[in-house]
Amino acid sequence: MAAISEHSFYNALALRYRANYGALKKLRQRFSSWGKAYAATRDRETPDPEEAFAELEKFGIQCILREDKIFPAQLLEISWPPFALYVRGQLPKKWTPALAMVGTRKATPVGLRFAEQLAGDLARRGVIIISGLALGVDAASQHGAIAGGGITVAVLASGLDRITPQTNSRLGEQILQKGGAIISEYPIGTESVPRLFLERNRIVSGLSQAALIIEAPKRSGTLSTARFAIEQNRDVLVVPGGINNPNYEGSNELLKQGAQLVTGISDVLQTLGLDEQPEKATMRFPFLDDPQQKIMAYLTELGEPVHTDALSDALKISGQQISESLAMLTIMSIVKEEGGRYYI
Numbered sequence: 001m002a003a004i005s006e007h008s009f010y011n012a013l014a015l016r017y018r019a020n021y022g023a024l025k026k027l028r029q030r031f032s033s034w035g036k037a038y039a040a041t042r043d044r045e046t047p048d049p050e051e052a053f054a055e056l057e058k059f060g061i062q063c064i065l066r067e068d069k070i071f072p073a074q075l076l077e078i079s080w081p082p083f084a085l086y087v088r089g090q091l092p093k094k095w096t097p098a099l100a101m102v103g104t105r106k107a108t109p110v111g112l113r114f115a116e117q118l119a120g121d122l123a124r125r126g127v128i129i130i131s132g133l134a135l136g137v138d139a140a141s142q143h144g145a146i147a148g149g150g151i152t153v154a155v156l157a158s159g160l161d162r163i164t165p166q167t168n169s170r171l172g173e174q175i176l177q178k179g180g181a182i183i184s185e186y187p188i189g190t191e192s193v194p195r196l197f198l199e200r201n202r203i204v205s206g207l208s209q210a211a212l213i214i215e216a217p218k219r220s221g222t223l224s225t226a227r228f229a230i231e232q233n234r235d236v237l238v239v240p241g242g243i244n245n246p247n248y249e250g251s252n253e254l255l256k257q258g259a260q261l262v263t264g265i266s267d268v269l270q271t272l273g274l275d276e277q278p279e280k281a282t283m284r285f286p287f288l289d290d291p292q293q294k295i296m297a298y299l300t301e302l303g304e305p306v307h308t309d310a311l312s313d314a315l316k317i318s319g320q321q322i323s324e325s326l327a328m329l330t331i332m333s334i335v336k337e338e339g340g341r342y343y344i
Contacts, residue, residue: 123150
């Protein structure tokens with residue numbers, strides 16, 4: 001009879017303690033193996049290791065322990081690393097370059113378009129997109145990665161026996177079909193609760209070289225991903241937005257604290273250490289409104305400072321609208337002003 005694996009013992013204990021990280025940490029500190037921890041602590045609520053592991057296999061789920069060679073090495077660098085990962089699909093053999101793309105579930109249409117377009121362009125350059133499969137920015141980013149023919153990894157705050165949220169179950173299956181993965185540190189049957197979303201976010205940032213924040217309100221779970229990224233010595237990138245738009249209150253606060261402003265794909269590529277490919281370059285500043293786009297196109301082509309009156313005449317836009325647009329572009333540090341003239 002084959003010996004029961006450490007993976008089976010760990011899974012049984014994870015089920016018994018309902019994926020409580022603190023409880024599992026205490027067991028690991030007391031015992032030299034999960035098998036010994038199981039033997040010393042099992043009770044009527046502890047499932048049979050082999051039967052529980054067979055349930056994993058029914059769902060096509062791997063259990064990868066921290067000690068396994070294929071466990072992502074970058075997660076070993078973070079504080080509070082997971083003891084194991086449950087995996088559906090195929091983990092990337094090489095994790096760089098990888099970018100976490102996260103944001104509010106209630107994103108604006110402009111933010112969603114930006115996330116999807118940018119993720120697609122990055123995927124075409126071989127960047128792995130890491131996100132949480134949530135509604136809004138997460139889903140848009142992962143849709144974009146798939147459309148770009150790239151790999152995306154979704155990190156869930158629940159067990160992998162069900163894809164959550166259910167409305168993104170089709171997206172989850174597409175991720176698997178295109179060679180990506182859906183992962184979690186929680187055993188099957190674990191339901192999403194607020195605490196688990198917070199824990200999950202440290203893995204999203206931990207798997208990535210940098211975290212890109214798109215539309216984060218002041219009280220947003222997205223900000224926890226940024227905080228984890230800072231703690232993990234990852235770069236934090238932020239798409240700026242209007243000062244009166246509540247979806248950008250958290251984002252703009254991160255910028256004031258020193259996060260890197262992102263106005264296009266070149267900023268992201270530079271952070272990831274990749275060369276921009278001009279023939280595939282995406283439209284710059286896709287999140288700006290129409291007057292701002294026209295101003296940017298004109299200033300880029302002109303290549304020298306210009307007064308507001310000249311801009312208004314050239315673009316056939318009212319002086320008031322020109323002034324309002326330039327004020328916003330200046331606040332976002334996209335356009336600079338000197339002596340009443342504006343330039344990029």
